Amino acid sequence: MTQFKRTLVTTALPYANGPIHIGHLAGVYVPADIYVRYLRLKGEDVLLIGGSDEHGVPITLKARNEGITPQDVVDKYHGIIKKSFSEFGISFDVYSRTSSKVHYETASQFFKTLNEKGEFLEKESEQYYDEEAGQFLADRYIMGTCPHCHKEGAYGDQCESCGTSLNATDLINPKSTISGKPPVRKNTKHWYLPLDKHEPFLKQWILEDHKEWKSNVYGQCKSWIDLGLQPRAVSRDLDWGVPVPVEGADGKVLYVWFDAPIGYISATRELTPEWEKYWKDPETRLLHFIGKDNIVFHCIVFPSMLKAEGSFILPDNVPANEFLNLEGDKISTSRNWAVWLHEYLEDFKDKQDVLRYVLTANAPETKDNDFTWKDFQARNNNELVAILGNFVNRSMVLTHKYYNGSAPTPGTFTDFDNETLETISTYVEKTETALRNFKFREAIREVMNLARLGNKYLADTEPWKLIKTDESRVATIMYVSLQITANLAILLEPFLPFSAQKLRDMLNMNEVDWSLCGKKEVLAPDHQIGKASLLFEKIEDSDIEQQLNKLKESKTANEAAGKQSAPAKPDIIYDEFIKMDIRTGTILEAEKVPKTKKLMKLLVDTGLDQRTVVSGIAEFFEADQIIGQQVSILVNLASRKIKGIESQGMILMAEDADGKLVFVSPSEKVKNGSEVK
């Protein structure tokens, strides 16, 4: 194992087209913050890097929809995001943004270096071009009819209706969303990063040299590498982004995935003139904190970029988390199914540590996890209030009651006292070990165990009884109890910085000094503690109901939106309609196409003939239950090979809101081959 001199921690750059929610916090920022705060307390040289990812097509689309500039969009959300992080105590050394000048320089330089080293391929391809607007169209700027479900309004990269990912060139009747005119095809040149070329290196570096990575991370990398890597375009035709720094590349910018991770480097440059020490010295340990959606970029793509550039170090670990669900459903920005950080703080003022605690204790470390408000309430009331807050309060109140808030001088320690004092360091060690291994939920559990130790100690020694008979014994007990409390004030710092500070203020402790953590004496006798106040308060049922109602409203709104039918297509004339030869037919044979999920091979009697049709209905029907089913079939559709089978025609299906397919068949049995018109 390499001995590192310093650590550089990066956190996934949130995309600046919306605010951030609990999923972001749980998966990336809270664990990164805990880790970095801990290393800082240990006196290690560490930086926490973050920033907003501000380029890419979705931002330009949002700007267009709202009639503002992309810069306006990112300014707005960068502000909101940055504020949320700061309010939740994510202790970035720098929180930058990819629209900054430094970033433009850094990203350009990075591209230039790779280009000069011949690390790119250049390829020409045909893309849609809007002649009226005079620009190439990103997939998202093209809309048309989905070639699969035939719904209007599919985007060039994906049909929102059937969820299929598309190529823009496959859309029927494509239209530019800028001018509304049909685009033309035109040749354009782009630069590609040949990931395939780096495959042997990646195989060795990840699959052999980094077997210690989390299983979800390692497994996904293996999956990608085994599938075979393809060259990936690093530029695209767009006017929002870092311009491709090459002569004659007007109207081309760096693809957002290429410029975003370079943002880590830019942000570091912005922070310190010594940035190269953190990025180029092999004695620096580089760590990427990300969500699972980013594994491929951070383990395969970005390292390939860094390796190709030549002077940079590669990540030593990528502790990626899985996803956090909300009340059983996927968090979704567009469906407003989320707990937004800025809204949380409106409803739960000053309770950022409660959320930090719940998200850490229930972090999606090994698999997707569910955030429920009921669990949130339970963890607050049963753990933070009842175990941690309560112990601190007992300790404080008793000290005030018996010793006017002055730490007593201990008498003789019993075996139990000694044992208890020694156990403190055990919990500290366990916490540290867990932290070092990115096991944050285990770490926070050990912290709570220290509070449990305190409660048990008080219950076992019963100072409130002894005070009547053995005052000197009580002095020792309260001394021990205070040492546990003071240790908590330090140990809590990485996890719950606001509460830890509050506790230290209550105890009149100075600057947090981690070297005291685990020690038997943190507060010396005669140390005067301050007034006791409650660290946490109970969360009432009504608060939780309010949040659940909020989510219910989102759900209702979504359902209403889902019930709306797709807008009508543009008018056509009768002649266009009658070109389609639709007949009734009957399914004679059906079998699932092997090695596919959706495909069913059908033999259909069309009245004209018996023909084979391949249809994507296998998710909804069993082969034997549709034999004899009468259907509508488009018989004059040009035949096409699908999975090696010649498909001659298309079965008409109705699709309801949740994507379920139903046959369109005559309400009474009719002769096969009857015309549908």
Next chain:
RNA sequence: GCCGAGGUAGCUCAGCUGGUUAGAGCGCAUGAUUCAUAAUCAUGAGGUCGGCGGUUCAAGCCCGCCUCUCGGUACCA
């Protein structure tokens, strides 16, 4: 279909290179207790470790098949 990750007590999760009666927290039950935000402490109930087969003296952990969830990928005329 293929690849990857997961399926362990009501809930959320630990279980090291296979080895005594499978663990923790919360919840639940009972008891103790009152310094404390009816908080705390103790004890207990609760699991065919997704299913079936196999290897082994011994399997939650290894192998095969199946099944469910999540992600990736192919396919959808």
